[in-house]
Amino acid sequence: KAGVTQTPRYLIKTRGQQVTLSCSPISGHRSVSWYQQTPGQGLQFLFEYFSETQRNKGNFPGRFSGRQFSNSRSEMNVSTLELGDSALYLCASSWGDRGYGYTFGSGTRLTVV
């Protein structure tokens, strides 16, 4: 079966711009979560969407937002980009109610210059 697909794989943006990242989960999975990975902070939870509703949110500023569509695909948006937003953004999908954990995508590498 197809895995978790994230697009694009790489992005270069300028400070102050905004960016939208996309994630297509495994078919049948209803939960999509986003994580930010940086060398300094490691892997940090951004938010989780389950059946189009945000179910959990990490400790990130309001510039970070997301949404989930009826087909479970998800997007995350970062507005007014800062240099510190440069990171690998990982999306993960799961059934969302069985404690089975996540399947991760390959990530989007965002560089802010």
Next chain:
Amino acid sequence: AQKVTQAQTEISVVEKEDVTLDCVYETRDTTYYLFWYKQPPSGELVFLIRRNSFDEQNEISGRYSWNFQKSTSSFNFTITASQVVDSAVYFCALTSPLTQGGSEKLVFGKGTKLTVNP
């Protein structure tokens, strides 16, 4: 608050050596799940194992084995006869959906970078 500690930042071994990656966790929940993920240079997190808090049975999968001890809050990972292809960053993670409104939010350790030299 939940916390996962991987005290070993980097480990370097020679091929065929056995290596153990340590993971210590903190949680007040009685029901929780522990995971190990592998992250090769490509960036994707690859699932290795899931263990629930009520199952302390150790597990072996080929050259991989896991030792879960609730008494010491540890979930260690051993690679036997390591190979160059095992070189990666390994993450231990924890989640407690029952106390997170069903959310399977993962709390990760900082990771251990394993380098296996030929």
